[in-house]
Amino acid sequence: MDEGLKSELQKAGIFTTTLSEIYNWGRRNSLWPLQFGLACCAIEMIATSMSRYDLARFGAEVFRPSPRQADLMIVSGTVTKKMAPQVVRLYKQMPSPKYVIAMGACAISGGPFKQGYNVLKGIDRFIPVDIHIPGCPPRPEALLHAIMTLQRKIAGDSLHWDRRKAEEEELMADLPIPECGVHDLQPPKNAKIWNPEPVIRG
Amino acid sequence: MEHRLPASPHMENMSVNIPEIQSVADAINDAIAGAGVLVIENENPSGQHSLLFQNEHAVACARWLKQESPWKLDYLSNVTGIDWTEDALKVKFGKDAEPEETRGFLESVYHLYSMEAPIGPLVFRTRTGNRSDDVSLPSMTPVWRSAELQEREIFDLYGIHFKGHPDLRRLMMWDSFEGHPMRKDYVEPDDYEYEPTPHADVLKKSAAHQNPPAKGGDQ
């Protein structure tokens, strides 16, 4: 819609919007995170929801214990191979549309514990991640910045339900829950989601 | 509810009277026939020497230390598993040492204190025969319950089988895991991207790990 026309109408007391704008506005200002703290970053996540850094301003105050009621999973802390099947299972149990924030260096790539026989080198090997927050641990302000970035991302979401539903269903089918194998997880990564370019420097 | 304040005079005396380690060894050898307790010297400035128990009499010696000794060592603080490889022992004793001395073994080290007097740590060790098939040791859990979870962890990560442990199963790794990760010869699953930094072996691993692009030159 023409911006000039919009502001003219606003002066006359008529507010215009589109369905997708208002739908996304409602969704992004009431994100309900899943109470999913794994390690040290969880403490900074709790500190973000406390009175000084106040996550409640963003509508994200209610941390749901159950995945069926949450739409944002903040993976905060190191994901180990023993825990990885549970993380994927929880992700699959969340209803869509859902978002994942990988908080901290451990969730992005294994972090300081990268040389670990039990450490999963990044949760994006198995589930699609929307926002990565670097830091060890990232400050509460960094988590707030990530929430705001996620809100901007949600504002640009499209409302084509049929197409999105088909995409989601395809994704869910391709999201096998890994099993703890003999030496490593089986499969060690989900090739459809995680396929980085090999890095060879001279 | 009242809260008592300590008035025990011995806590004012800050000198930690560790008994002379040789006298402890002699006392155990006198009390338990055939115990064969040896003293392992620790050449480090910390001065924490240790006793080596023979496996057949280890539990009896431990029980004596806890209940009948004059020191009443009733608090087992720490149980550690150690993997002594042949190479490490050659470094320790020299390359020309006897093969008897450098045959690799697994070891379990116990740190004891007493809750009644500021004594400690008294350190004792038990050793296995070798690193491959003779890997069982007597468990100290019947004597001090604090060894229960720590010995399970050593079983999980080192593979030492503790005889007499009430519930010996893996602690940290999942049950279907095979292998003992803390051993020095454990090969980790190759699942992280090696970032080429100027270290020779990392560069080699990186080249072997990743498929270089067929054409197009460097990234």
Place this chain on the structure above:
Amino acid sequence: MSEMLNDPMMGTGPQYELTASSEHSPEGTERMEVSMGPHHPSTHGVFRMDVELDGETITKLKPVFGYLHRNHEKIAEGTSYLGSMPYTDRLDYFNSMTNNWAYALSVETLAGIEVPERAEYMRVITAELSRLQNHVCLIGFLVQDMGALGTPLMYAFRERERILDLFESLSGARMMCNYMRFGGCRCDFPQGWIEQAHQVVEAFPKFLDEFEALLSENEVLMSRSQEVGVLPKDLAIDAGVTGPILRASGVNYDIRKVDGYGIYDRFDFRVPLGDHGDTYDRYMMRILEMRESVKILRQALRDIPEGDFVHPKAKSRGLRPPAGEAYGRIEAPKGELGFYLISDKSPQPYRFRVRPPSLINLTILEDMCLGHTIADSVIILGSVDIVLGEVDR
């Protein structure tokens, strides 16, 4: 089944002995097995308890560990001694200062390094501040588990933020401070830090009075925690339990008094002891220890001398301690935190062992929970004060 457990080559076994789920009790009810965790709002991290219930009463409880096993010990075998210092921050991620101190103390015992007087005072001040914020957050979490959803925790975190501000202006990071070095501390107190710390410490008793007025004689807290999870004295000593839990059962063992490491023998403070060993005693223990920590802090802030913050000849980088082994321990807020190091004269330790107080305190979790309801098990676990980074390392 027992043959499998006896076979040394078989590293596996059933997770636990399962009672048949159709086993009936005299009242005609069945037993139910429930897995609490690893994703659970009240297990303080990724911790799992397999409980077997008869109605609501617990008949068996087996904890399952390893969901945060990040192999600190293996990484340390390939890292230099100084390089392991930031990793010790991440063990008990609430108190990085005390973890650093325990590790620095062990390396100093191993290598025979001395610590100047001012550095000792600095260590005591930061460690006691760490203890304050740990205990207050623990009480916040414990009371949250009892049902006071969030409010005491908000008060606790408000105080914690003040202390973390101090740590940030001192070491640059709120939580993972990486502040201690072998032979002292990394840097001196900035100008004005001692006055700021003084303000925080002076405001703390008033906050504690406010906190206690809400909680200590609260009927819900008292009825849910008195006579719940009683830990007898002999069992506590035998199971190697240390820290406030041991003292709540009546055993007078505080490593600050026993070993007298650092300069703790100069400070006048008392060690509170409990009578019953139940959850209320453990809660009260933390309140009293916080008051004693405030006393220590007042004395340390008043008496800190001028001097070096690190021994001038102490070498942190490229340290190659003499061969041998050493075990050093301190009274961390959770219990006895010790490090056992074996050196073979190379820059990396041959064996780096962390003695985790939280793991060993969990030895008696089943004993404390048997016969109580499942709601009580959450409170008992909360009062044991575990941190998964330390349990699983």
